[in-house]
Amino acid sequence: MTPDLGLPGTPAQRPLQLGPILTWAAILVSLVLVLFPIYWMVITSLKLPREIYRVPALWPSTFTYDNFRILISDKGFLTNIRNSLIVSSTVTVITLLFSSFAAYSMVRFRYRFRGLVGRAILFAYLTPTSLLFIPLAVVMANLRLSDTIQGLILVYLTFALPFATWMLQGYFRAVPQELEEQAMIDGLSRFGTLFRIVLPLSAPGLAAVAIFTFTSAWNEMLLALVLITDPEKRTAPLALNYLITSDVLPWGPLMAGAVISSVPLMILYFIAQRFMVIGLTSGSVKG
Secondary structure, eight states, X not given: OOOOOOOTTSGGGOOOOHHHHHHHHHHHHHHHHHHHHXXXXXXXXXXXXXXXXXXXXXXXXXXXXXXXXXXXXXXXXXXXXXXXXXXXXXXXXXXXXXXXXXXXXXXXXXOTTHHHHHHHHHHHHHSOGGGTHHHHHHHHHHTTOTTSHHHHHHHHHHHHXXXXXXXXXXXXXXXXXXXXXXXXXXXXXXXXXXXXXXXHHTHHHHHHHHHHHHHHHHHOOHHHHHHOOOGGGOOHHHHHHTTOBTTBOOHHHHHHHHHHHHHHHHHHHHXXXXXXXXXXXXXXXXX
């Protein structure tokens, strides 16, 4: 055997590289901080009441599905999930359609007060919801749309449209105008260039806007709390809020409802995560 002379580059003399170790340690800590609340939510939904309130433990001694049974059978939570799906999907589709037209007109057309309109859209987006829910409730009451799914959709659109229009402007500016001019020379109309050129090239941005809009409508509770009183028309967050009576917190059903409510969003983000990353960066190059 050749003795180890301690020459540079030999295994005995290589310095310990702390960079990769610290990187993996930071990743591990971040994963624990992110995943532990999810784990605790799922585990709590499967615990008996005595284990939730008396014996907090990382792993229950007895698993039970009573919390899900109470929520679904006794409280009719699937109806609330259906309402949330209807509201969120409708708001997302309408928002994408109208915000695409609005953003395209502000990027490609030149008309008076265009800058004022853009600032008004940004101002509407930045206005806190807490300042508007009382005026919106009065308007919905006068329109006889209080306590209706249609009224809730209309109110959500007033917040979703400015946000989507503001975001889509950046994505549309990233599309070269020369492509549209060439398409119009070949015979396409303005609407044709929008639907065949601009929107397909802005697909990652549209996906990102759709996900943000759907998530915001799915999780919103303040406006629904003001506008909806009928139990059959409550959305999922509102139904979970009504599980709390006085100072009693039914943690088992609450966590079961949180698990059920989180599943559609987790599936959506898992499917569209690639579009999310591309969409969040593609619109930041220009505009």
